[in-house]
Amino acid sequence: MNDVVCCLLGSAGFDRAAQGVLGAGRRLADSLGGKLRAIVMGPAEDALTSGAAAVADVVVVAADPALAEYNPETCLTALAELVKQAEPKAVLLGNDTYSQELAARLAHRLGGSAAGDAVEVAAEGEQLRVTRGVYGGKATAVIALARSPGVVWVRARAIEPASAEGRSPGTVENASLEVTADPRVKVVERHVEAKEGVRLEDAQIIVSGGRGLGGPEPFEELKTLADTMGAQMAASRAACDAGWVPPSWQVGQTGKKVAPELYLAVAISGASQHIMGIADAKVICAINRDADAPIFKHCRFGIVEDYQKVVGPLRERLSALK
Numbered sequence: 001m002n003d004v005v006c007c008l009l010g011s012a013g014f015d016r017a018a019q020g021v022l023g024a025g026r027r028l029a030d031s032l033g034g035k036l037r038a039i040v041m042g043p044a045e046d047a048l049t050s051g052a053a054a055v056a057d058v059v060v061v062a063a064d065p066a067l068a069e070y071n072p073e074t075c076l077t078a079l080a081e082l083v084k085q086a087e088p089k090a091v092l093l094g095n096d097t098y099s100q101e102l103a104a105r106l107a108h109r110l111g112g113s114a115a116g117d118a119v120e121v122a123a124e125g126e127q128l129r130v131t132r133g134v135y136g137g138k139a140t141a142v143i144a145l146a147r148s149p150g151v152v153w154v155r156a157r158a159i160e161p162a163s164a165e166g167r168s169p170g171t172v173e174n175a176s177l178e179v180t181a182d183p184r185v186k187v188v189e190r191h192v193e194a195k196e197g198v199r200l201e202d203a204q205i206i207v208s209g210g211r212g213l214g215g216p217e218p219f220e221e222l223k224t225l226a227d228t229m230g231a232q233m234a235a236s237r238a239a240c241d242a243g244w245v246p247p248s249w250q251v252g253q254t255g256k257k258v259a260p261e262l263y264l265a266v267a268i269s270g271a272s273q274h275i276m277g278i279a280d281a282k283v284i285c286a287i288n289r290d291a292d293a294p295i296f297k298h299c300r301f302g303i304v305e306d307y308q309k310v311v312g313p314l315r316e317r318l319s320a321l322k
């Protein structure tokens, strides 16, 4: 079969990541001459089902209560069953933690191939080819997937959504599936962090601070600059590990992957693990007093200076321009 399945998590909603996964799926299905089927795991808002139906041929919603709270074992078993029913050539997922966790295990269960961090998934004859960044984004590799289905998690926010123009909406159906909650994994406690503004992953402008700020107080000053710019705040792992800011601010390999229009890195050295989180940013700017800091290799604009001499005047200038 030449069909493509996009797996979306109901709890995430119809965000930019879901749109990116569907965009990659739609283009791949069209090039294979197959259908695009979106599988929504867990109860979902109408915005997700209708948004998916706008570009997919079929939307299958697995809204069983056992899938309402993410449990990797239950979700994997249910997803594997639904994918088996669809017999697709490819299964695409996003690059959130849950999807990454599911992708490799799903490929193993289905006897398929797995690849991750894809910026493009294309068909060459019968074979799927996945393009991905390697060596911290310094080079690009094209990987041929030998087995079917190819299960790929994509850098969702870096991928163009599909246009719904000229398409009639796909059908929306409930999954025909019996789901049993897997007792091996239980959520014992849940902490919901108070959120200010948009999610970091969806932010258009991000101001991020590093260890060079020297403590939690300078982050307050940086926040006033971020407010002036209408930006969300983020940080390097060093600043989060020091307890200066919440762990949820961390950007990088083991933190969030962001894709803003503008990323301003203040007193961040630019270690490869940090850069992995900002590889999809359109414009990176940095303020660092060390002209040899690696961050400058990734920057469109850079200021070599002590941040204390730059942040205040920059904020005043931007306020005046407003």
Ligand SMILES: Cc1cc2nc3c(=O)[nH]c(=O)nc-3n(C[C@H](O)[C@H](O)[C@H](O)COP(=O)(O)OP(=O)(O)OC[C@H]3O[C@@H](n4cnc5c(N)ncnc54)[C@H](O)[C@@H]3O)c2cc1C
Pocket (backbone or CB within 6 Å): 209, 210, 211, 212, 213, 235, 236, 237, 238, 239, 250, 251, 252, 253, 254, 255, 256, 266, 267, 268, 269, 270, 271, 272, 273, 274, 277, 287, 288, 289, 290, 293, 305, 306, 307, 308
């Ligand atoms: C497996 C693994 C995963 C990791 N995952 C992540 C991750 O997800 N995210 C992440 O960020 N890191 C991650 N790291 C850590 C990463 O390797 C770096 O240690 C970390 O990013 C460094 O943070 P930093 O740039 O804030 O600090 P530093 O490397 O200490 O850099 C501080 C910078 O501030 C500059 N500076 C100092 N004072 C001033 C001043 N007054 N004005 C202007 N500039 C100044 C310095 O010149 C320096 O460049 C990971 C590491 C490992 C091993």
